Amino acid sequence: MKRKITILVLLVLAIGLNAQTSIAVTDDFLAPKINPAAMGFGNANGFSFIGNYDEDGIYEDWYSVIISSDNLGYVLERKGENDHHRLALCSLKNELARNFYLGLSWDWKNKHFKDGNLQESILYRPTDFLSVGAIAYDLFEDGASYDFGFAVRPLFFNNDWAHRVTFSADTSYDRDDLIKPVLGLQTELFDGIRLGGSYDVDSESVGLNFGITLENVSTGTFADTDEDKEFQAGSYYVNISEKTFKSFINFRKNQFIDYKLKGQVFETKPGQKIGPFTIFMSKGKTLSEIIEDLNTMKDDKNVSGIVFQQAIFSARLAQREELRDAFMDFKSAGKKVVFYFEEVGGSNYAFAASIADEIYINPAGGVDFKGISVNSPYINSLLDTLGIDVINLRSHDYKTAGNMFSEDHMTDAERESYQYLLDGIFAEISAMIEEGRGGKLKNSVEELINESPIWTAEAALEKGLIDGIIFQDELQSKLGEKYENKKITEKYTHNEIRYDWSDSKTEKVALIYAVGSIHSGKGVNGKS
The missing domain is CATH 3.90.226.10 (2-enoyl-CoA Hydratase; Chain A, domain 1)
Structure with a gap:
């Protein structure tokens, strides 16, 4: 009785689960191994090593290596003399359905790649408090089986605490048999310190997990018990991620x-x-x-x-x-x-x-x-020396585009135009400086420039x-x-690692850059 109470307390006080096994929750480095669709969520990037142990010590010939990116992952699991491989790929976000992810994986043993098995997986997170996952094994064979996962975050009403408590339930369906679920609880009451637990209703076994995160590194251990609640086996892991975690330091x-x-x-x-x-x-x-x-x-x-x-x-x-x-x-x-x-x-x-x-x-x-000024060259005298006459057709004196060729100095109208432009720019710059420096300036900007x-x-x-x-x-x-x-x-x-679950619905706005000169192009009169 005392042992059962201890396990219950550990589950209730759990502080997160880094090595999660729920297919609806797992979107970290274990995604290629647990649910490849979750790689598309963006948290799986990096390199990971998983070792295994029991009460006699560490297994030297039983370990896993995981290398993954957003859309591609590889898992090597060494079990004694056999190598089990998984290639997880095409884990793509479906643009047609927001927060919906698809995944495929191909499993094979040793060098028998062609004799492998195909699995399909999905992950759907319609809101920040609900996540659903599913995996199909041998979908096109007579012996097809399925895993289903469901997870909720009850503290969704608080943005800072929404990700800190997660309940999950996973079950399997195999040839008309629905397996009793595995119930899980994961919380992260303190940044970077994670402890979690699960209870397998079918086998009456308990799993406990503990992990810590420091910047781009996470490490921890997780262990399973048998139906008598005795320690059975455990694993430890080290994950180096491209993204940063919340850290207790x-x-x-x-x-x-x-x-x-x-x-x-x-x-x-x-x-x-x-x-x-x-x-x-x-x-x-x-x-x-x-x-x-x-x-x-x-x-x-x-x-x-x-x-x-x-x-x-x-x-x-x-x-x-x-x-x-x-x-x-x-x-x-x-x-x-x-x-x-x-x-x-x-x-x-x-x-x-x-x-x-x-x-x-x-x-x-x-x-x-200094203040600001503008200079304009005039080459009419040079053209006149060369015997070139310039006729500047303009509707009024302020049309000054051709003055460079028709004049040998700045006209009054041109000077007035430039002065108006420079006064506006100078006033804008002066206002920027005086507003930014506030009461620090001993004199006005104009006085300082003139001084x-x-x-x-x-x-x-x-x-x-x-x-x-x-x-x-x-x-x-x-x-x-x-x-x-x-x-x-x-x-x-x-x-940073994503801690929310869903992307909010947003309206799309087309952004078109129009940079450079505008040309009239080519056309034929009378035709559009």
């Missing part, structure tokens, strides 16, 4: 991401299409890529902010304004933005000043703080253009002092 918290923003910001990346392949010709980022990165980091609780070191990049004013809006949205989540420059000026300073919490500069550097076109580091600090003068190798310690021991991470990856 958070190595990534308080990060400042060293974000690389250099070169050209594109609407679409320029490239040369050769057959089915596209060769990209530039290392710059697209506007949508940057915004997507910001949205990801905004939602990542381990990211405290972004650091830009020598973020000298080219972008149109409209792109900078769109980026500014995206950064302000990023900062609305309490994130910080810090810049470090050797020296900076022009639009790069204006952009940094509009979004930065802190701007630091090298002691030998400075801020190039001096170039400011040394000391003078820029005095005028409120920057927030500090440091060498680049001092940036880490500076952030640690100001933002409570935050650390700079040079490489940011956010490829």
Whole structure:
């Protein structure tokens, strides 16, 4: 009686199951082995080793190796002198039915590949609290059999706790016989610590499981008992995943991401299409890529902010304004933005000043703080010397496209047009800087520009253009002092294991890029 109570307590207090065996729940490294359809869910990527043991010790000739990706997996199971193989493939998400996955697997023994058996599997997760799985063995043979799995998450009403408790029931149907179910309970009350249990109603045996996760590695053990509740056998495993797990030791918290923003910001990346392949010709980022990165980091609780070191990049004013809006949205989540420059000026300073919490500069550097201007060449005198007469047909003086050839200087109408354009751009840039720097500036932007076109580091600090003068190798310690021991991470990856079960229904929007010049094309009068 005491033993039964102990087992019941362990089941109720279970803290997750890493080596799950329910075909409705398993979507981790065991998916190729348990339910290949679940590989399409995206959590199976990586390399895993499973060893086996009993009360006499570890079996040296009984182990499994699993290598898998989203759509392809291979399982090698060594049992004594025999090798059992499984190739799991075509685990595809069905675009016609949301949250529905299909899988196939081919099992063979030793080198007898042609004599293998085919299995078909499905996984359907219509909501975050319901999952259904099924596997068919020898579907087109007389002795076909089936496995069915059903799982629910009772805490679906709380986003933070929805994945932490899961109940499952699995059964088999074989030649008119319905096998009694295996009941399972998996919870994860604490990140990275997992313990689970199952009860086989048919054999009255119990399975217990324990596992821990650290970043990209999970490890643990699981054991089975016989009908007398005596230990029978167990397994241990190590899984190295491409994705990151929730870990009971958070190595990534308080990060400042060293974000690389250099070169050209594109609407679409320029490239040369050769057959089915596209060769990209530039290392710059697209506007949508940057915004997507910001949205990801905004939602990542381990990211405290972004650091830009020598973020000298080219972008149109409209792109900078769109980026500014995206950064302000990023900062609305309490994130910080810090810049470090050797020296900076022009639009790069204006952009940094509009979004930065802190701007630091090298002691030998400075801020190039000039206004804006426009230049236009005029070659009418050259053409006249060459005996070429230019006739510029225009409806009014403000049609200035041909002035380069018909004039030898800027006309009053052209100057007025440019002045109107420059005034608008200057007002926009000034507003960006003054709004971003707030009360830090000692004078208005226009006054600072008129006072001096170039400011040394000391003078820029005095005028409120920057927030500090440091060498680049001092940036880490500076952030640690100001933002409570935050650390700079040079490489940011956010490829987490999925803990939800379903993709919400969303409307599809077609995105069409129209970049470059618009040409009239070819046509025939009177025909469309």
